[in-house]
Amino acid sequence: MRVVREPWMLSCRMCGWVHYAMTAAEKAEKDRALQRYDLTAAERSAYESSWRQCLRCEAPASELRDAEESDLARATGHIVTPVLVEEDRESRGARYDRDRGHPSPAPLSGRV
Numbered sequence: 001m002r003v004v005r006e007p008w009m010l011s012c013r014m015c016g017w018v019h020y021a022m023t024a025a026e027k028a029e030k031d032r033a034l035q036r037y038d039l040t041a042a043e044r045s046a047y048e049s050s051w052r053q054c055l056r057c058e059a060p061a062s063e064l065r066d067a068e069e070s071d072l073a074r075a076t077g078h079i080v081t082p083v084l085v086e087e088d089r090e091s092r093g094a095r096y097d098r099d100r101g102h103p104s105p106a107p108l109s110g111r112v
């Protein structure tokens with residue numbers, strides 16, 4: 001049975017870094033904070049994409065999966081960083097249920 005956690009915690013399939021899913025309101029707040037800086041279009045685009053990837057290894061947000069207990073235990077020593085995920089939790093959950101044939105995360109040393 002899926003355990004619902006608030007906030008929604010995600011971990012990177014590639015490196016195991018744990019993130020939490022940023023809400024639209026939170027993103028809007030960060031955007032407002034940024035308005036006092038005069039960013040170029042390129043800087044703005046880099047800023048936007050930085051919320052859609054793993055902080056550590058820059059894997060795209062699509063490589064993030066629901067965090068498990070072991071991920072969260074590993075995360076206690078580091079700052080949990082926000083990530084912006086486009087799809088909602090329900091559709092993601094359905095996708096992960098289909099993926100259940102491969103329950104074990106990739107080893108940290110693999111696929112890099």
Ligand SMILES: [Zn+2]
Pocket residue numbers: 012013014015016017054055056057058059
């Ligand atoms: Zn990563």
